[in-house]
Amino acid sequence: MKFVNSLLGLSLLLAASSQAHALSRNAGQTNQSAQQESPDSPRPILLNYTLLKTIDLATLSQNLASFGIKARNGVSIYKVSYATESLDDTSLNASGIIIIPDTKAAVFPWVSIQHGTIIAKAEAPSVAPFEGLAEASQGFVAVAADYIGYGDSAALPHPYIIAKGYQKPLVDLLRAARELANQKDFDLGPLFLKGYSEGGYATLALQKALETDYSTEFSIVASAPSAGPYNVELTGVLNVEKPVVNPVNLPFVVLAYNYWLADGQLALNDIFLPAVATVEDALSGAYNSDQVFAILPSTASGLFQSAFVADFTSDQPTLPTSRDLRALLRTQTLLDGWIPKAPTRFYHCIDDNEIPVAVTEQAVATFKAAGAPSISSVLIPSPTTGQPYLHGNCPAIFSPLQWFGEILSGKAAQ
Incomplete structure (x- = not known):
């Protein structure tokens, strides 16, 4: 997992320097008020922003070298806080980052x-x-x-793999980005979407929202969902069938669905073999993934009740808990009710050990059969020697960047 360790190392390095920079700014002038709110005006989307870190070209090139990426410019990283809505349509403040190149371009x-x-x-x-x-x-x-459940909204449980939990907050962050661009005196041109794993699902959920509900406000040039569980039910069944499992993915889904979709009515004791309190604590946000792997079993037989596994993976579940969970998973598929309009390229490593490549193959086939005008896929084989491309080290994390560059230069072909 050298690739993943490098990612984490760079992230921690930047986090440490970002926190130090933020502390130094707090002694002086930290937050820029995005817009003054008055009783007669609607609440602004962009609430405030803070410069976290500026990275020059040489340093950024050095940081990205291990990923085979040569930087063309330095960047400034801003934390933004913005107004959005939760799954129940109540108002909340969320957060994210906006990274601006130092090229001083107008667009x-x-x-x-x-x-x-x-x-x-x-x-x-x-x-x-x-x-x-x-x-x-x-x-x-x-x-x-x-995402909801992190940053400014960390007090809430994260609505993991629930389409609505991503859509409005992501749309509102795009709006906040436009407000920040206006204040920084530059324009935003062609819009691209990308994401990997959970981010692949969130990307397709965002694309669906933009194309069905916000098409007059946003136009997508290209979208690249990668290794996401677009058919959530199929992904869940294929994972529970395996003897070795990621102790994060499905338990995280179960807890999120129980909180956000089932009003706490799923019988979690019928699903998990470890104590429910142990599972909830492991996924509370206090631990990273390595620590969760040390707390929870990584086998289906150790993580799930045997009766649940047998029934959940059957063609027609009969036990109430597995039947109810399968029904909830079906509600979150992204393959129904729309046809992608923008050029959409799905990336996936063939030997992915967590999100089976069959999930992407089904998504591509489904959208093509429905008449989507520009759907394609890039299925990446593992190298013939050395470590195979599994979920944690698949180059699809960065692969779409080349495609986006080709589109901008006019050299892309579907």
């Missing part, structure tokens, strides 16, 4: 980047900024949400 392409699964609250982009650095190093304004 920037921009990319909304949805991050993969994190557990620890301390790993949110606005706390440990890494997400978007690669893209911003190539001249894109990078926009990355913390």
Whole structure:
């Protein structure tokens, strides 16, 4: 997992320097008020922003070298706080980061980047900024949400793999980015979307929202969802069937669905073999993924009740808990009710050990059969020697950046 360790190392390095920079700014002038709110005006989207870190070209090139990325410019990283809505349509304040290249261009392409699964609250982009650095190093304004449950909304449980939990907050962050661009006196041009793992799901959820509900406000040039659980039910069944499992993914889904969708009525004791309190504590946000792996079993037989496994993976579940969970998972598929309009390219490593490549293959086939005008996929094989490309080290995390660059230069082909 050298690739993952490098990611974490860079993230921690930037987090430490960002926190030190923020502390030094707190002694003077830290927050820039985005817009004064008056009783007669609607609440602004962008509430405030803070410069977390400026990275020069040489330092950024050095930081990204291990990923094979050569920076073209330095960047400034801003934490933004903005107004949005939760799943129950109540108002809340959320946060994320916006990374601006130092090229002083009048118009920037921009990319909304949805991050993969994190557990620890301390790993949110606005706390440990890494997400978007690669893209911003190539001249894109990078926009990355913390998601509900992290950053400014950390008191709430994260609505993991629930489409509505991403859509409005991500749309509102795009609006906040436009407000910040206006204040910084530059324009935002072509809009791209990308994300990996949970971020792949969030990217497709955002694309669906933008194309069905916000098409007069935003136009997507290209979208690159990667290794996401677009058919949540299929992903869940395929994972529970395996003897070795990631102890984060499905338990995180179960807890989120129980809180946000089932009003706490799922019988969690019928699902988990460890004590429910142990599972809830492990995924509370106090621990990172390595620590969760040390707390929870990584086998289906150790993590789930045997009766649940047998029934949940059957063609027609009969036990109430597995039947109810399967029904909830079906409600969160992203393959129904719309047809992607923008060029959409799905990336996935063939030997992914957590999100089976069959999930992407099904998504591509479904959208093509529905008549989507520009759907393609890049299925990445493992190298013939050395470590295979698994979920944690798949190059699809960065691969879409080349495609986006080709589109901007007019060299792309579907």
